[in-house]
Amino acid sequence: MKFTKLIVINLTRHRVRALLGAAGIAFGVAAMLTVLSIVLGAIGMFERILSNDSHYLVFERNVSDLFFSSVPEDATRSISEMENVDTAYPMLFGIVSSDDTPVITCFGIADNDPRLDDAEWIAGDRSRFGQEENTIYLGLRAAEFAEVEVGEEVPIGKDILTVGGILKLENGFENGGVFMPLKLAQEFFHKEGFSSIIAVKLKEVSKGDVFKEEIEAEYPDLMALENEEFSSSYSQFKILSATAWAVGICAFLLGGMGVANAMLMSVFGRIREIAVLRVCGFSKAQVGAMIVGESLLLAFFGALLGFGIGYFALRVMQDLPQLNGYIKPVLDPWMLVGVGMVAFVTSVGGSCYPAWRAMKIQPAEALRYE
Amino acid sequence: MSSRSMRGREVVVSVKELFKGFDAGRIQVLKDVTLEIAKGEVVALWGASGSGKTTLLHMMGGLDTPDSGTVWVGGLNAAEERDRLALRRQKVGFVFQLHNLIPDLSVRENCLVTSIATGGDSKQFESRFEELAQELGFDHRQDRRIQDLSGGERQRVALCRALMHRPDVILADEPTGSLDEKSGERVFELLTGLAKKEGTTVVMATHERRFADACDRIFHVRDGRVSEIGEG
Numbered sequence: 001m002k003f004t005k006l007i008v009i010n011l012t013r014h015r016v017r018a019l020l021g022a023a024g025i026a027f028g029v030a031a032m033l034t035v036l037s038i039v040l041g042a043i044g045m046f047e048r049i050l051s052n053d054s055h056y057l058v059f060e061r062n063v064s065d066l067f068f069s070s071v072p073e074d075a076t077r078s079i080s081e082m083e084n085v086d087t088a089y090p091m092l093f094g095i096v097s098s099d100d101t102p103v104i105t106c107f108g109i110a111d112n113d114p115r116l117d118d119a120e121w122i123a124g125d126r127s128r129f130g131q132e133e134n135t136i137y138l139g140l141r142a143a144e145f146a147e148v149e150v151g152e153e154v155p156i157g158k159d160i161l162t163v164g165g166i167l168k169l170e171n172g173f174e175n176g177g178v179f180m181p182l183k184l185a186q187e188f189f190h191k192e193g194f195s196s197i198i199a200v201k202l203k204e205v206s207k208g209d210v211f212k213e214e215i216e217a218e219y220p221d222l223m224a225l226e227n228e229e230f231s232s233s234y235s236q237f238k239i240l241s242a243t244a245w246a247v248g249i250c251a252f253l254l255g256g257m258g259v260a261n262a263m264l265m266s267v268f269g270r271i272r273e274i275a276v277l278r279v280c281g282f283s284k285a286q287v288g289a290m291i292v293g294e295s296l297l298l299a300f301f302g303a304l305l306g307f308g309i310g311y312f313a314l315r316v317m318q319d320l321p322q323l324n325g326y327i328k329p330v331l332d333p334w335m336l337v338g339v340g341m342v343a344f345v346t347s348v349g350g351s352c353y354p355a356w357r358a359m360k361i362q363p364a365e366a367l368r369y370e
Numbered sequence: 371m372s373s374r375s376m377r378g379r380e381v382v383v384s385v386k387e388l389f390k391g392f393d394a395g396r397i398q399v400l401k402d403v404t405l406e407i408a409k410g411e412v413v414a415l416w417g418a419s420g421s422g423k424t425t426l427l428h429m430m431g432g433l434d435t436p437d438s439g440t441v442w443v444g445g446l447n448a449a450e451e452r453d454r455l456a457l458r459r460q461k462v463g464f465v466f467q468l469h470n471l472i473p474d475l476s477v478r479e480n481c482l483v484t485s486i487a488t489g490g491d492s493k494q495f496e497s498r499f500e501e502l503a504q505e506l507g508f509d510h511r512q513d514r515r516i517q518d519l520s521g522g523e524r525q526r527v528a529l530c531r532a533l534m535h536r537p538d539v540i541l542a543d544e545p546t547g548s549l550d551e552k553s554g555e556r557v558f559e560l561l562t563g564l565a566k567k568e569g570t571t572v573v574m575a576t577h578e579r580r581f582a583d584a585c586d587r588i589f590h591v592r593d594g595r596v597s598e599i600g601e602g
Contacts, residue, residue, distance in 0.1 A: 001482040001492075013474040276470045279433065280531065281459035281487030364434035367466065368424070 003286075007293040010266070017262050021295075022302035024258025025343055029306020032248025032339050034313050037331060039244035043237050045173050049107070051227045052089070052115055054199035055208065058215060061223045065236055067093050070194040075219055079198060084211055086203045089113050090195030092185045096157035101145065104156060105177040108185020108195070115169070116179075123150040124165020130181035135164035139175040159188065200224070248339070252346045255302070259350035263295050267358045274358050275366035284359040291355040292348060299347030303340055379408035382538050382571050383430060388439035390425055395437070399425045401594040403439070407587075409538070412562050412572040414582035416599075417591030423575035426591065427541045430573060431464055432457040444538040459488050463532030465561070467544035469524040471516045477503075477527050478512045484534040495534060502530045506560055522553030529561055533570070540565060542574040546581060558584065 011018045050057055050066075058079060060069040071090065080088035092108030109115065111130035122140055129137060136156065138146070143166045148154045150163050156178060169175045186192045202211060208226060215224040231237060267274070274287055282290075311331070375381065383406065390400040399422045407413050415423045428434040429441050432454030441448040444461035448454060471480045478499060485495035503509040506526045508519075516524060525545060532540055545561060546554030558581055565572045574585065582588045590599045 001479050001486060003486050005479075006483070006486060009474060009479070272470070273472055276472065277483065277487070279431070279458060279464050279470075280484050281455070281535070283455055283487075286487065362434075364428045367428075367433070367470070 003290070004293070007290060007297060010270075010290070011294055011297055014266060014269075017265060018298060021259045021262030021298045022305060024255035024262075025252075025299050025302025025347060026255075026305035026309060028248075028252035028255030028346065029303050029339055029343055030309035030313060031251035032245075032342065033307065033310030033331075033335075034317075035244045035247050035251075036335055036339070037310070037314055038317075039240050040332065040335065042173075043231070043240060045171050046237075047227065047231050048171055049173055050091075050197060050199065050230070052113075052199050054087070054089070054201045054227065055205050056200040056202065056211060056224045056226055057230050058088075058198040058200060058222055058224045059196065061221055066196050066234075067095065069196045070191060071196065071198055071222060073193050073195070075222060076195060076198050078218070079200060079215070082211070082214065084203050084207050086201045087114075088198050088200045090182060090198050092182060092189065092191060092194070093196045094185060094189040096188075098155045098157065104142070105173060106156070106180055106185060106188070107174070107177055108180045108182045108189070110182050115174070116167075119167040119169045122166040122168050124163075124167075126165070128164060129179075130183070132162070132164055134159070134161050134184065135181075136161045136184070137165040137167055137179040138163055139177050139179070140166055140168040141172070141176040142178060145176070157188070249342060252342050255343075256346035256350040259295055259298055259302075259347050260353060262298070263291055263351050263354035264357065266294070267291060267354045271361055271366050274361050275363040278361070278363040279367070287361075288355040288359045291358045292351045295347045295351030295354075296344070299343045302347075303343040306343070307336070307339075375408075379410065381406050382409045382444055383407035383573065384440070384442040385426075385430070386440045388426075388429065388441060389437045390422075390429065390434070391437055399594050400429070400436075400596075403594075403596045405589055405596055405598070407539075407571055407573060409571055410566070410569045411587065412565060412574070412585045413587045413589060414585040415573065415575040415589050415591050415596070416577070416579065416582035417575075418577055421591040422594040422596075423591045424543050426596070427464075427543050427573065427575055430539070431462045431541050460535065461537055462539045462541055463535065463537040465525070465528050465532045465540060465542040465545045467547040469516075469521075469528040471524060471527055471531070473516050476513050476515055477508060477519070480516065480527060481531045481534055484531060488535055490535070498534055498536075499530070502533055502564075505564060506530050520553075521549050522556060525549060525553070525557045526560060529557065529564075533564060533568070536568070537570065539571040539573060542572060544575055544577070546576070546578065554578075554581075 058071060059066060060071060063069045076088055076090045079085055089110055094106040094108065096104050096106060098104060116126055116129055124137065146154055148163050150165060152163050153160050154163055167179065180188065182195065186194065202208060212224045215222055225233065277287060385403055385405050388400055388403040391398045403426060415426060417423050425434065429436055429448060430443055432448040436449050443457055446453040446457045446461055448457055481499050482495055485492055500509070503512050506529060508523055508526055511519065511523065519527065540561065542561060546558055549557060561572060576582055588599050589596050
């Protein structure tokens, strides 16, 4: 008989206990997977808003959040005239609220911004963008939520603005947001002459370092980062990501306690049996390995179940009309490996004390009271 | 310990001036025990319940440590931590009053647990199991679960488990104690018969004089003291 077979048999002997232990890990995995997928998906959406077919982002140096970044218009002009620059589109971010909606994300963009061409115009005329005063353009979700149509007026912050068009965009944030001509956005947010970022597309990406140096030399208050470089260094993304991992790990800790409890109960219920194994020549290490092995097997099946539950939950949320477009689950292989590793570490951690207790069982003492 | 002989036979169990107490020495269970057992002997530790028989067997099997004195079994010092695991893996096999088999394992799996512990050649253990199962008369029930067996059958499986790794010494603690008369006699016959056949030493704790009388020698255990009272 093999050691692994003994481990499997031990688990199957107490199915309910084993199932409860595995369920703890499963819910931990599912929670972590769901939270991470949603948060990383949201980060990905925001990254796509920023990058929009560009290579570099230019923004104000040392700002904690892009909403506070101010890039002067003359910088946009001179950057777009640089030799290696193909396109340079400014974008101004702002957040306002109205009576019904606590958070409305506004995007101030240039009239020639390619996202206007890429969007599906449900209503309104693309060519009129920026041509009419006090006119805004709504993402489809935002229009549905506000229950407004083209030509109607809608309260945005303290102002009443006219809806000039409704756009359907793939990105959930954009689809739920408000697009303003850059000039209007600058006035609305009192940032005349400024944008939040410039999305720059280069003619030759290989000369990106030269571009960065030129920006730093020309505009000491600005900095240029490659899109990926920006994503990995932007503190808001880091905070979101860290929060997601923290929430997931907390869920896992609960799962780990479930494993610890299941294994401890299992050890206490098998004191005599473990003593007999010691009598039959099992070393303390073999007894410990048996308990850890049982726990790892629980974690393995728990993780499989958790991946299934998490995937199912994400699919359900993705298809919910209320969340349509806002959740774009990202099942990154590294994230799956990370979640699997946390499940492994949690189960090993949860089995340490039970294994230690099992190793401490004195055969003579356990058998004395037959 | 150097190899010693007794009546021309090698000594496999040597206990000298052994003391063991519990509850910080307030209860003295074994007092100045000295005895020697030769290879292939079947000896009885005969005495009443609570006289110290089980504790003495535990000392011989390395399950417990003496307060003072020495216990050598098969050339290994049962008082030394480093020897105790090897002692259980190679030198001794245990049979208990209650069979102490693992309930949800089959007969075969219970016996092959020893192969996991020792990490020995599984094929050799399999063939050893087949051989013993036949000798002990449960070869037709080897895939049954323990709960499906009678008390006598369970004890025969326990005997098989104890013999799987060809130990020098079988330590049997009241092996017939929980069985009816007929089953008890059958288990005793099998135990002593197999031991004689394989040259294995048997140290059997019992309170039944009839089984003690059937052994080669009898040690009387009384209030923690052991004295040889003659041959069976």
